Amino acid sequence: MTQQTDKKERTRYFKPPIFAVAPMMDWTDRHCRVFHRLLTRNALLYTEMLTTGAIIHGARERLLGFSDVEHPVALQLGGSRAEDLAVSARIGEDFGYDEINLNVGCPSDRVKDGRFGACLMAEPDLIAEGVHAMKRAVSVPVTVKCRIGIDDQDIEASLDTFVRKITAAGVDALIVHARKAWLEGLSPKENRDIPPLDYDRVYRLKASQRDMPVIINGGIGGLSEAKQHLAHVDGVMLGRAAYQEPWRLLKVDPELFGEAAAHTTMKRALEAMMPYIEDQLAGGVRLHSITRHFVGAFHGVPGARAFRRHLAENGVKDGAGLDVLREAIALVDEPCTYSASITDEKSEYA
Numbered sequence: 001m002t003q004q005t006d007k008k009e010r011t012r013y014f015k016p017p018i019f020a021v022a023p024m025m026d027w028t029d030r031h032c033r034v035f036h037r038l039l040t041r042n043a044l045l046y047t048e049m050l051t052t053g054a055i056i057h058g059a060r061e062r063l064l065g066f067s068d069v070e071h072p073v074a075l076q077l078g079g080s081r082a083e084d085l086a087v088s089a090r091i092g093e094d095f096g097y098d099e100i101n102l103n104v105g106c107p108s109d110r111v112k113d114g115r116f117g118a119c120l121m122a123e124p125d126l127i128a129e130g131v132h133a134m135k136r137a138v139s140v141p142v143t144v145k146c147r148i149g150i151d152d153q154d155i156e157a158s159l160d161t162f163v164r165k166i167t168a169a170g171v172d173a174l175i176v177h178a179r180k181a182w183l184e185g186l187s188p189k190e191n192r193d194i195p196p197l198d199y200d201r202v203y204r205l206k207a208s209q210r211d212m213p214v215i216i217n218g219g220i221g222g223l224s225e226a227k228q229h230l231a232h233v234d235g236v237m238l239g240r241a242a243y244q245e246p247w248r249l250l251k252v253d254p255e256l257f258g259e260a261a262a263h264t265t266m267k268r269a270l271e272a273m274m275p276y277i278e279d280q281l282a283g284g285v286r287l288h289s290i291t292r293h294f295v296g297a298f299h300g301v302p303g304a305r306a307f308r309r310h311l312a313e314n315g316v317k318d319g320a321g322l323d324v325l326r327e328a329i330a331l332v333d334e335p336c337t338y339s340a341s342i343t344d345e346k347s348e349y350a
Contacts, residue, residue, distance in 0.1 A: 031289075082126075
């Protein structure tokens with residue numbers, strides 16, 4: 001691709017407003033992503049982080065296979081060796097992924113020991129080399145998800161240096177978790193909450209990178225907050241709020257994109273997912289592997305607890321089928337219409 005064509009493609013793919021659901025280990029698997037896609041047509045979806053070693057040497061169809069309905073969907077990589085990143089990115093593009101994202105934000109010890117994740121923010125030249133190699137290997141956008149810094153780094157100078165180098169390498173967009181990662185002294189769980197959020201630092205980064213799409217992540221609880229961020233950056237990425245309370249995603253299309261909701265109620269979305277579930281069950285997938293992602297589907301709605309209990313007790317049984325899900329849904333007293341005008345973040349239902 002020429003630079004001009006590359007910029008044109010990037011602009012089309014990352015046209016503001018951008019809304020994304022974060023890559024989350026053990027959560028955003030292929031079943032979860034199909035569910036989320038049925039709640040919003042416009043969200044960018046991301047895989048769990050997959051290491052370059054697993055992709056190059058592992059069972060690729062099991063690791064990388066996904067449903068066509070998930071598009072646009074990005075593959076998130078974990079790794080640091082430029083050659084391996086390029087090979088993995090090419091494999092991802094061949095599988096049909098719309099974007100390749102490099103994780104430079106995960107603070108876990110396992111990730112650090114493998115020389116990938118947040119620890120790489122201390123090695124911007126190495127990341128720039130990896131970005132450059134991936135850009136040469138694929139035609140889809142190559143992006144980086146990072147923190148604002150790690151440990152004792154100066155979040156002004158170090159982040160500017162990091163971004164300058166990966167921008168020169170050709171990165172197409174930045175996703176920035178607005179917290180430092182403390183690799184010494186905090187657990188991965190503590191790193192999700194204890195380091196203070198600094199949204200202003202991400203805003204300043206965007207102000208200095210006018211031609212670069214910048215997506216903000218970290219502690220964003222719903223669409224009201226997302227709209228506030230969109231006044232300063234190109235996009236917003238929701239993590240736990242989207243997964244634990246997926247009913248929030250029903251409002252994404254009408255409130256952020258001015259389009260009709262993908263489905264007017266959660267019940268209708270789950271009904272639309274049943275052909276996919278039936279197909280997966282026929283292929284040997286256990287019901288619980290799919291319905292575990294529905295736990296927060298009816299948060300705040302009468303019958304939600306009974307719904308969760310029925311799935312928990314019966315979805316794990318051998319041979320559990322669609323009847324279990326239908327029985328659970330019948331326990332919920334959900335309203336029959338979705339109101340796009342509701343703005344109360346505590347309850348998205350009229």
